[in-house]
Amino acid sequence: MHSIQTYTDVELLQQYRKTADSQWLGWLLERYSLLVFGVCMKYLRNATDAQDATQHVFEKALGEVGKYEIPFFKSWIYSVAKNHCLMQLRSRSSKPGTTDELPEETSADLMTDQELKMKELLMEEQSLHLKAALDSLSHEQKTCVQLFYLEKLSYNEIETRTGFSFSQVKSHIQNGKRNLRIILEKKIREHVN
């Protein structure tokens, strides 16, 4: 007998389709409960609103998961949660007297770079290309990327050392990585041509 933790998302969904027993879906949703809440919290910045939003996301999941094939549940639930929160923020900001603003990183514009082999790139740190690329990052991004990947500091340690908040550290590392990739790809293309 498998423990539920050993099932992948796809296997839990398969079991749900096979047995039509909602408990399988429940176990899948429990796996994402805290993370979906965290996403809602990031956008709505209020625990009660975030809990309500999470509940809405799960209701939607319960209603829709059986209707069609969802190959990547993680991406699906993330986009449902994010879109719901953005709609909430838009409806709030369209009401007179409200001042809520959309967070800076609201669209799916960041990081399609999971495939990025950061470690491999940083192993070539000696290369002039990388050094030049690092130098062309903003001071904040360069500092955070170096502290996280080269000095192997934790987020907490980087926060202490730089005075940045958790979300600033995260943002500088992510954006720094993305910019590094863009710069390096450009340099490689120039080198090849």
Added chain:
Amino acid sequence: MSTKKHHLPPNKTLPDNTVVLEYLNNDLGDEAKRQLEEMLTDDELLGDAMEGLKQLKDGHEAAIISIQLNKMIQEKIKKRRKIRLTSISFPLWIVLLITTLLLLMLAGYVIISKLP
């Protein structure tokens, strides 16, 4: 080197809720913490979630919310299963009723036909 517990299981695309809570409580071992932070840097969902969860007072508040959310999920699931069971048992009840009525009618016919 920290002596704190837990390592992330290998090849996992997302950490369990317990690991996330331990991270928020600064209760995760160095290696697992590093692994989680690399994961959250690469993963949009995890990165956004951590950013949001960091806005809470501490891991304890997150743990309470996690329990509430899981309870809410289980209540919804229970309700759905109950509805499903009811919808399954309804036709069975109808079938039993019709069968009983047919048997009574048959018995009545047999009795009446045997009357002189």
